[in-house]
Amino acid sequence: RVLAQTCFNSAELSEDQLLLLLESLEEKLVSQQLKLSILEHDIEHGTRHFSVDASLLSFSQEREQKLTIAMVEMSGVQLQKDGSAVCTGEAFSATAALYTSLYVLALLSD
Numbered sequence: 001r002v003l004a005q006t007c008f009n010s011a012e013l014s015e016d017q018l019l020l021l022l023e024s025l026e027e028k029l030v031s032q033q034l035k036l037s038i039l040e041h042d043i044e045h046g047t048r049h050f051s052v053d054a055s056l057l058s059f060s061q062e063r064e065q066k067l068t069i070a071m072v073e074m075s076g077v078q079l080q081k082d083g084s085a086v087c088t089g090e091a092f093s094a095t096a097a098l099y100t101s102l103y104v105l106a107l108l109s110d
Contacts, residue, residue: 012097020071021098025105032056033068034102038077038085038095054083071098 013021024030036052057079059065069079075098076091 012094013101014074017071017074017098020067020074021101021105023067024071024102025109027064027067028109029059029064029068030102030105030109032059033071034099034106036068036072038072038099048087050085050087051083052079052085054081057081057083074098 021030024033035056038052057065057068059068065081069081072079072095075094076088077095078086078088
């Protein structure tokens, strides 16, 4: 519980992101969202354009896809349905906070 509170008290996550994380948890989307692996790309050192596996953006419902894309975009990474992505200037720390939260939620929900 303390670990989860620490994660969710992060100044890097907005209230809207926290709400989307909660909805992701309720919809059991966290594992698939975590597999997007945006942090594997070198966004900290200037990689602005990259792509992710577009199949990981395929959800059973369009609403789930929109939720995932919105949550990632709030972290400064613009995702397209085809898997292409563009980072804004401050994407690394915000994306790292998001993925830390997703990881903790995945551990706690298993």
